[in-house]
Amino acid sequence: MAISEKELFAKLSDQAIELPSWAFGNSGTRFRVFGSPGVPRDPFEKIADAAQVHKFSGIAPTVALHYPWDKVDSFADLRKHANDLGVELGTINSNTFQDEEYKLGSLAHRDPKVRQRAIDHHFDCIDVMHETGSRDLKIWLADGSNYPGQDDLRARQDNLADSLAKIYARIGDNQRLVLEYKFFEPAFYHTDVPDWGTAYAQVSALGEKAVVCLDTGHHAPGTNIEFIVMQLLRLGKLGSFDFNSRFYADDDLIVGAADPFQLFRIMYEVIRGGGYGGGSGVAFMLDP
Amino acid sequence: MAISEKELFAKLSDQAIELPSWAFGNSGTRFRVFGSPGVPRDPFEKIADAAQVHKFSGIAPTVALHYPWDKVDSFADLRKHANDLGVELGTINSNTFQDEEYKLGSLAHRDPKVRQRAIDHHFDCIDVMHETGSRDLKIWLADGSNYPGQDDLRARQDNLADSLAKIYARIGDNQRLVLEYKFFEPAFYHTDVPDWGTAYAQVSALGEKAVVCLDTGHHAPGTNIEFIVMQLLRLGKLGSFDFNSRFYADDDLIVGAADPFQLFRIMYEVIRGGGYGGGSGVAFMLDP
């Protein structure tokens, strides 16, 4: 299939890549976080940096926020700040792994009080979304366990379904609940949403506004990721990507760095399956 | 939870393990099949050997057949032979990997003629099931591709859905279609049913009499298998097990040989999830 240079560039311009605010902060490993000079000190500075990327690239028009990392006094102000710089606020990412209460889980926790706390946190996120004009509430859970027998796998799955249903009931008409799966880490025995099958079963039980987020670094060694892309598109449940790259675990390297041919194969399935471009409903996010 | 010795033995007696006829033949690797003295020469001798196992163990009351490997002139005679020896004929396993036509697939093949051939083969299997009194038609597919771009992943998935629907329409009231998934091999780039999520999506589209077979050796390295057991039981779609053991790939070692603790964790979820014992609808098959 031949394509002209003009068509190619038009096609590339259709691409919209969401930048996560936290990508502009320092990051690292459990051994050490090395600092860099010039790192943004608050959400406003992060958005200014992201806007700069969009200014130079033209394909990064939105910035994802992490709540409460990016909590500000006024999200209306933050939105205006973004718009003034030429970008929009995008996906709201919840946090269920930093509170002392979440040591043994959040939405899947055995204690209904902890679950309610985590559900309330997502209600807060939905409130923020109304202020920021965000479409997607992305839920990545650190929930899981570290040892066999530590908790009841089945009860946790049912708890999770129940918690998600409560959050889903609050999702607005133009909003979506996006559930991300991850093979392992920070939990080292089981995670409550370890694979696309679990994410698919959970969001299917919720309804049309619930979809799956595929993080390219969240699979077992050897997994054929483009097959999953194809399958989720076929089933109408691919909501978004977290693009990054890996050699070993969830290494969070720059997308395409470890295996550019794999990225090509993924993109091929995205385009063939109707997941490419603004109108497709599939969001692209970098997650380095 | 304490359990008396008597209760324990009663519990163990509830177990019914199906033996596959082909386990009594020679097996090996792509490098060589080493022969053993005394190996059965035909299906009647295989069943006699299996019956001997049941005689000594008391927990192997059924024998699975592979069609056409176990084709005989009269399945009524074979059934009578089995019954005379104290066992029943069990699951019928189809074969879609030995004909020249299946080089590039069977139920998912791009050529409708090849697909029809494979569908017809399953119709034959269903006919056999009526003669043998078998409940389960087990479908393990060698379908897949060896190189990226060799075929259309999505079209194959749709072909597969279509083929399965035709077979399912022929399944009797007391019969089940059991779809097995496998991570890789013999295809080395993609398999058309690589994971439980795909098997689940396919059987869910068929109906209540379609369920999933979990082969304990068919997963990516590190996969938490007991989680999948829990999930399939929770979703009402765990139909049967192929029990074996592995260190590396689909090694087909004797179940429990590589990681007995994993087998314990799997059994724990089976029992908790209601998948244990004759009445549960979950069949146990050894597949060494």
Next chain:
Amino acid sequence: MAISEKELFAKLSDQAIELPSWAFGNSGTRFRVFGSPGVPRDPFEKIADAAQVHKFSGIAPTVALHYPWDKVDSFADLRKHANDLGVELGTINSNTFQDEEYKLGSLAHRDPKVRQRAIDHHFDCIDVMHETGSRDLKIWLADGSNYPGQDDLRARQDNLADSLAKIYARIGDNQRLVLEYKFFEPAFYHTDVPDWGTAYAQVSALGEKAVVCLDTGHHAPGTNIEFIVMQLLRLGKLGSFDFNSRFYADDDLIVGAADPFQLFRIMYEVIRGGGYGGGSGVAFMLDP
């Protein structure tokens, strides 16, 4: 081979398990470190906790230190404190991953000044060893790179050999240099000592007082660890173990938690290969 209960207990008493001081501190993942009440506040309290374990178990007579985490004004005082509580100070573990200078490596770094800094740090560790009466200097390196092309693999290996030779020259007559290997993490593209082969090649170039540390969690998925145990014992280069357990990556779970049968197979090779008990020269350390 039958063994009497008395012999068995005598055999078990031969075991000496070294406890690392840092096991008594809080630990966690890159996502969060959850605190526990009663965690020791300084090296003296860590040693008191370790001594308590020895008091109850009778098989944990030494405590490994991490330098500079366990730096105190007087190591003679710390040693006396340990002795008073019934334990000895053991292995000294160096740290080459926490200083800003070590962002791109330490003993293998391309900059000779950074390498010298890391060498000097090991000289300090050797000085401490003379005060604590420690036999082993254990070197685990975070050295590596995150992207292909980021640095020169071969030059780094030569740098490492050169740095180790300088450290080795300072090792006392009754001391050993113990080099640990690790498959990945914190570096995500390459580590400078990724496998036993590299550790073996490096310590063989140094001399008899240089040996290898095998951390049971530092291998690729599927690796037959007991084979490596056998091989290193056969080659006379197994110096010590870091015992822990894993399902996925370097999960650092409690030894035996994930696969107790693997631990049995490892111990079987240890005993057969002459690596068991105080006189064997093979140190057992827990590293949860």
Next chain:
Amino acid sequence: MAISEKELFAKLSDQAIELPSWAFGNSGTRFRVFGSPGVPRDPFEKIADAAQVHKFSGIAPTVALHYPWDKVDSFADLRKHANDLGVELGTINSNTFQDEEYKLGSLAHRDPKVRQRAIDHHFDCIDVMHETGSRDLKIWLADGSNYPGQDDLRARQDNLADSLAKIYARIGDNQRLVLEYKFFEPAFYHTDVPDWGTAYAQVSALGEKAVVCLDTGHHAPGTNIEFIVMQLLRLGKLGSFDFNSRFYADDDLIVGAADPFQLFRIMYEVIRGGGYGGGSGVAFMLDP
């Protein structure tokens, strides 16, 4: 570093890729070997096909033989046949996996009679090498075990060392013994030469004419292969490559098919490390 087109083509012409005779036969999986029309019927036809490849490519001047698969009445005739068609006979590959006696191993077998049989087979191969003018005797062993406890890992390693020493003593002045390692398969619990470290330790004990063969498909998932290339070149022990490609296990796909960027990284280390071109002593073989 800029390079002119002329220099680039000269560099490419330095490349000499050895073709294995068996690559021109039918191959397949344990499930089925599918035939192709026009497949050579004997060693003479295989060499004619290989010569055709050299005629068109100019970079495949030698053909590796497998003994006894390629046994002919006169190797002098086969050599003349090859020379007449413009190619040379290359590496001789031994076979230690097809005889009934080798079911439990060959050079590492516990029975000295079986070991002697395998040693004698290698003596035969060396005789053939003198007739064919081959430099390299390549030893890939299927030796290993399928279950823990099936055999004595250490004794097998010592047996192997002893067998290799006897073969090495017969190697001619201009010949080399090339030992290949493989992670697993056909043995599913342990292989006697599973990794580069073992191959390195074994060939180092033999002498200068013993080197290692690196098959790009014979590693654990995630292994950094270019690191091993660098290390073996650094240690002066990289003898040859078997080039192929894999997604899962030893898939034997066409080299570069699964991960072309990995092939680039490997080649980069080959060239930097002095392993490229006819004079380097490193043989390139395709092994699809």
